[in-house]
Amino acid sequence: MIGLFGGAFDPIHFGHLRAALEVREALGLTEVRLLPLNVAVHREQPAADGALRLRMVQAAIAGVPGLVADDRELRRSGRSYTVDTLTDFRAELGPDAPLCLLVGGDAFNGFLEWHRPRDILTLAHIAVMRRPGSVLPRDAELREELERRRTERPADLHAAPAGRIWLQSVTQLDISSTRIRRALASGASPRFLLPDAVLDLAEAAGCYAGPAGPALARESEFNT
Structure with a gap:
């Protein structure tokens, strides 16, 4: 079973990475695909461009078994609707392969407001x-x-392609992409909130210099 975890990843940080790893281990996922979005639906547009955010994801998971960067949302024009991404995976993997969408708790609370939630x-x-x-x-x-x-049985998810909901408690890390962007904009260091390789890319690009955007309750449909 493949897990799909999308979001702005603007930038990706240890909160994203730890949650992805814990779900992968709890459910015995073959891999978790991390998908940077192209055009945001429930938030302001990312500060960093798609190519840089993809590079940051790739740098963050380099050498980590079972975590894979996937650029399909960046290659698709228009808004990054979850249902379109899942439809694309279904066309690739067939109707019977179990897929598991990783969703943050805050985002799930608004799930019925998503595009075509059923x-x-x-x-x-x-x-x-x-x-x-x-x-x-x-x-x-x-x-x-x-x-x-x-x-409450992981086997139920492996036995069917879709339709079940699993609640996964994850380690509470008080980290957000907004906080990291604000630190960089103000000249403070966000080191130890995100992988050094990601921080190096962000600082070299200078994409978060200057005023940072407001804090947002939901950074994407998937994000924590």
Whole structure:
């Protein structure tokens, strides 16, 4: 089973990487594909261009088994809708291969507002990455969907191509891309919040110099 974890990755940091690794190990995923988005849907557009964000993802996971950079959203024009990405994977892998979409807890709370959310559940399972102490969605319709589809057995996800929901507690790391961008814009060092190789690329490009954008509740449909 392949895991799919997309987002702005503007820049990618240890919060993203640790969560991806923990879900991969918990569910026995063959690999997790990290997909930098092209055109954001639920946030301001990334400060760094797609080519640089892809290079930062590649640098962050270099030598890490089971984590793979995937550029298909950057190669597709228009908004980076999750359902389009999953449809592309289905065309590549066939209808029976189990796929698991990794989604941050905050993003999942707004899942029914996504583009064609019901279709997403026909294309993939969802692994909701929850920080310790987080609460289940307050929306009654989403809670009903969660309870109907939730499983606590990884084998259930491997046995079907799509349609189940898994709740995964992940290590709480108080790191955000917004915080990193602001540190770089102000001349402060964000070292130890992200891999050194990623920081070196960001500093060399100078893409985060100057005023940083406002903090955002959801950086993408996938992001933590």
